Amino acid sequence: MQDTFTLFEPLFYFILALSLIMLVLAIIPKYRSRFYQTFFGVSNLVFIILLFFTEGIIVEEFDLKGDEVTFSLGIIAVTINILAVYFAFRKRKV
Numbered sequence: 468m469q470d471t472f473t474l475f476e477p478l479f480y481f482i483l484a485l486s487l488i489m490l491v492l493a494i495i496p497k498y499r500s501r502f503y504q505t506f507f508g509v510s511n512l513v514f515i516i517l518l519f520f521t522e523g524i525i526v527e528e529f530d531l532k533g534d535e536v537t538f539s540l541g542i543i544a545v546t547i548n549i550l551a552v553y554f555a556f557r558k559r560k561v
Contacts, residue, residue, distance in 0.1 A: 469532040475522050479540035482511060486547040493554040504555035508548040515541045 489507050492498040519541060526533050 469530065471534050472522060472526050472529075472531040473534045473537070475518055476534060476537050476540070478518060479515075479537045479544065482515065483540050483544045483547070486511060486544045486551065490547050490551040490554070493551040499555055501555045504552050508552045511548050512545060515545060 485507075489504060492500075493504050519538075522533065522537065525531070
């Protein structure tokens with residue numbers, strides 16, 4: 468029986484919470500910033516990819532099973548970041 472590697476799960480919850488905050492800030496016109504949304508979205512994407520690679524290496528090295536929750540949280544966080552960048556670049560209605 469293989470154990471599941473779940474040590475990165477709190478990191479993905481934290482990234483998801485930050486992504487939701489940035490999405491809310493992108494929707495509110497007063498706090499909308501294209502530079503910050505783009506920078507945060509790209510850096511979050513790079514961080515998520517690095518976490519996935521690191522998790523894959525650890526899982527393979529110690530013969531563990533990957534966690535489905537972290538993968539789902541990573542995909543959801545990437546989707547929310549894309550939405551945040553979209554709302555940041557959306558034209559403001561006058």
